[in-house]
Amino acid sequence: MGRAPASAMIPGLALLWAAVLGGAAPSPPRLRLSFQELQARHGLRTFRLERTCCYEALLVDEERGRLFVGAENHVVSLNLDNISKKSKKLTWTAHVDWREECNWAGKDIATECMNFVKLLHMYNRTHLLACGTGAFHPTCAFVEVGPGLEEPQPRLLLRSLEDGKGKSPYAPEHQAASVLVGEELYSGVAADLMGRDFTIFRSLGRRPSLRTEPHDSRWLNEPKFVKVFWIPESENPEDDKIYFFFRESAVEAAPALGRLSVSRVGQICRNDMGGQRSLVNRWTTFLKARLVCSVPGVEGDTHFDQLRDVFLLPQRDHRSPLLYAVFTTASGVLQGSAVCVYSMNDVRRAFLGPFAHKEGPTHQWVPYQGRVPYPRPGMCPSKTFGTFSSTKDFPDDVIQFARNHPLMYNSVLPVGGRPLFLQVDAGYTFTQIAVDRVAAADGHYDVLFIGTDTGTVLKVISVPKGGRPSAEGLLLEELHVFEDSAAITSMQISSKRHQLYLASRSAVAQIALHRCAALGRACAECCLARDPYCAWDGAACTRFQPSAKRRFRRQDVRNGDPSALCSGDASRSALLERKVLGVEGGSAFLECEPRSLQARVEWTFQRAGEVARTQVPAEDRAERTAQGLLLRRLRRGDSGVYHCAAVEQGFSQPLRRLSLLVLSADKAEQLARAEEAVPAPPGPKLWYRDFLQLVEPGGGGGASSLRMCRPPPPQRPPLPEPRRKARNRRTHSPESRADRGPRSVAQW
Template sequence: MGRAEASAMIPGLALLWVAVLGGAAPSTPRLRLSFQELQAQHGLRTFRLERTCCYEALLLDEERGRLFVGAENHVASLSLDNISKRAKKLAWPAPVEWREECNWAGKDIGTECMNFVKLLHAYNRTHLLACGTGAFHPTCAFVEVGQWLEEPMLRLDLRRLEDGKGKSPYDPRHRAASVLVGEELYSGVAADLMGRDFTIFRSLGQRPSLRTEPHDSRWLNEPKFVKVFWIPESENPDDDKIYFFFRESAVEATPALGRLSVSRVGQICRNDVGGQRSLVNKWTTFLKARLVCSVPGAEGDTNFDQLQDVFLLSSRDRWTPLLYAVFSTTSIFQGSAVCVYSMNDVRRAFLGPFAHKEGPVHQWVSYQGRVPYPRPGMCPSKTFGTFSSTKDFPDDVIQFARNHPLMYNSVLPMGGRPLFQQVGAGYTFTQITADRVAAVDGYYDVLFIGTDAGTVLKVISVPKGGRPNAEGLLLEELHMFEDSAAVTSMQISSKRHQLYVASRSGVAQIPLHRCAAHGRACAECCLARDPYCAWDGAACTRFQPSAKRRFRRQDVRNGDPSTLCTGDSSHPALLERKVFGVEGGSAFLECEPRSLQARVEWTFQRAGEAAYTQVPAEERAERTTRGLLLRWLRRGDSGVYLCAAVEQGFSQPMRRLVLHVLSAAQAERLARTEEAAPVAPSGPKLWYRDFLQLVEPGGGGTKSLRMCRPQPAPRPPPPESRRKGRNRRTHAPEPRAERGPRSAAHW
């Protein structure tokens, strides 16, 4: 096959993972927000039904302002503004006899023999098409939802039940991939009870049903369908194609490699009606090509081979949308990636050479023989020829199409590599949706990536060098579900600026932006690089393209506040706090930056001195994610400690802490003074009472202080150990002090 295929076949794939990606640390989000934080401060709303699971089908209806949800035995209608309010639910269980039959077939009656609603489509102005597993008896129905916003309706039309075979999967573990075009449903599904007859099926509508050739591994080889899209090709509707995205076992893999999973994009013409004498009621325009998402390496490419989801992002030219796809890997390493594809590259692959194999012992090669006219895969249309129907195609065209459904060239991602990847992060990408956002310096694509850990990653695509190169920057990690259930479906409302996320346990709603969470200073807002947000002169708020330019401070491309925020007088006052410690004891100086991507620097000003020096990295001063821990305090440690966050080369002071180190005798005298001092509820509180509360929370006085008297300091490490820079307890190398002033003789 092509370059990427050949590299995928090498036996040292696992070694490549170690060399190329195995040692790479996962990207850190700038903000990581827990489920509790999102619920309390950032507008997270949730919905779930009692004793119901598996919320997989989401349908966004902007006109009615409703979100339709398919789940176990239910269809629900939720308000787009607040999914927790004005919810309507419709019970749609499988009939008792179907459940019993399912149980007799060996399925679990409590977990499998239910009606899991897998498919929801807007059928017309008043009805939805809903399909479910029906306890391994696929069934479809029309749900009346009304026509008016003011009176939401949800009613099952029992007079119009449809056979769901070829529309919905039998097994609740299988995904449904389909698109409704006009009144015709195009679906990729297992069409039998055993889950062996996988097909691309057209049903409903007025034309005869069509499907792929059954039990032919050259067409479909144990596929797992992911997404289906209708994408126009020209002004002529006869050129329209339906594109299927799926993964399957590669027929082109050499036997030595065993089963090799690959990702595919397949196409069919919408006006295909099958052949006249051959491929009767079968697709005559079906072609497929490999979809590659890989990291180039010196010894070959490292492939993300498991397609998980695809999102079609419309552009100004409706014939050339972008395709954002998420992949995982079957390697022993846990990794995921986002690759971006151009529809022009997809079409180019289908216009390239066909893959060909002479016999069972031959390799797959590019077909060099004569390709019949009209070229297989072309739609019968006046745009490209004189044929008005696929039934008019010559027999040699039909036979060639039957024997050569696979293209030789692969579809490579824009830029030749993933836009964004995570390796060893502890989760796998499962879903993706995207939003194109207007910013001060142009348009940016914001990606929302669902994971199997119940989180959503917010990533922006930022140009890097010349087009089409770009890189993904991880802005936020949002914990959407308290039980960390895997994300199964997502919908985005650009109009309402809301994201809707489904999992096995429920549905969640979150705004697309949390500008106030980025900070209270111009620099923090600028460093966030969030195209939804900008500094308006007083706060980090929602960016409005129509606002006056002088009030729009935003730098998504570079995130450099040095020019935008120079002279900004709205920076909040630096927090200052007194901290007390006792000689020989410990003190913790708390300072936690808002951004997880920031590096903290500590400087120290000794009492009576004007200059600040860097706090050296040594055993007594341990840096943690939440601050600085000082052990075995000395009197010389007293002074002012300044904490600054350094991000993108920009240093921003965060906190000023004044440390007072007292001798044991001083602390004892303070304790006795506290015991003798009269209580004055309305009078000012003495500073040393704060200190006594810090020494012993909830208590005070001599007894409390004696309990917290410092123990003798441990002996310092021997000179040999200090020279080697090793920790006595862990024997690990000490972190090297950063370059800077070293006048810290008291340490």
């Protein structure tokens, strides 16, 4: 249907690799920051409660400046500016009888028979709606949080406690998704204890409660609900629809393919009242279509079928937001994740297309070619598209058709026809996504923050590629926000405060959306970073302010080309020279590590007294590492000046200038003997002591610091016995070691 699920027909792993990556490795980030670096230098803040886990529900309240968190037995109120300060918690445990009943049913009373708060919504200006598992007795209640900017202690209204069935899941490991529109809650959840009766449910409010048809695989087939959004259809509120995003087992898959997981988008009308004689208290406007996120291939498409999260990015037209979704592969052999972007126009077009119909002797799924009754199933009763004022007025043939044909034949394809960004065999999979639209000097850019199952966040920018609407995702940063590498289970963004909030099983974290100072100390580094939050102001890489004067701001997000913007920058001036000492036959390490992991390092060599430079040849004696250049089996001809440059986006930036002096073995031994025999006189040091003092990388040697690598000492004839003893006494005595001072030798 639409595009065939060809992932199941791909013959082997080699083809999958070729289709997805073309043989390339996973994209490295330009900048990778560890948990310790983020905490020490970049303002990472964390919050956790003792003996509490599972911080799953996050709710940002910009007006109060609070972050509300739902966790095991708690609802917590945190400060949006600093979650580590001014926290206030509400303890909400399950009833004792329910916990005992849960334990009698064979559940672990210490880990499962708790109240895991799964749902938090802002109900009005003074109250939250909260729902939890209640030790396998789903429960909902209102939490009073107070008006205005006050910070009162959250208070549970005990008189508001009510049954949470159809709102919150029973088990802590089960997922649920919901949205609160006005006073009505729309939920996608398992409505029974065993987790088999999945439903899309409307509760609260004044309209009657509705749900999907139970135990009908054509409607829902073992779904896992991900997100729910309310999206206006027109200027008439009667046309408003609720969209559900979930994954399920495909009923349309051929039996030979076995269980095939697919991703879906479903719709219902807000003003649906159910049927009059059929589908009573059931949805009459429910339809669903497949979401496709795949990479086209010669022998079939490679599908990312497991929908994990969806983020709705508002546009100027509130009826046409962009939908950013993260997917993973269903394959147990290859680990892959992708981000696909969808337009609401394409979603609506799929629901206006042909219905899927199963017919013929082989029961194939085909587009329905018969007469579609009026009003068209899926249309909301309103004056915009018809004369019906309620779904209870729909003719019986409309209701019957809706019951039997909830699935659309056409799939929803992503913008550009392929993923915006993907990673395969990267050691992690995507779990969450949040998106921020940022104003830069050369336009507006969408910045993606992608949570993973290893406690990291990927910062990716969407950059136009060729003609619109094609774009590509560039990986800017990889941030390790959870020290225990716990999977990120929830994510919220505050564009107003430029902060990102993340939750895992173990803690809540807060990190800024940008780290301009970490991008580099030179104009070229700042420009090459292509971060729309940052620009070079003439002295440093700082936060870009769209309203500030443009004279001193240098930023090129689209191309990342510093050649014109940074041509007169001081960073292009001559580099201070660092000296390195080597011994003939030994090894020398020339340290040079670019800030960017996406840069390619080039080494050139300049002999003493010569102007021309030559490329350092790629041979066994010259081994390039991520930290620098290792020269083995040194020769006297290796002496000279080595230039290290980082090449990125076609731009070459000089990084280090290292002067290597290779000494003969005899000369090195003479210096060592002289150093041992002659005590350091007062006043200026002897010239060779500068060479023999070995300084670690980044030590206090400054621009003229030296490093030396010696080969093993040459084998010499044994000394006569009396001379050897005298030398041993001189060499190994504590007094002689104290006179000589500290020494160290770096050997390879």
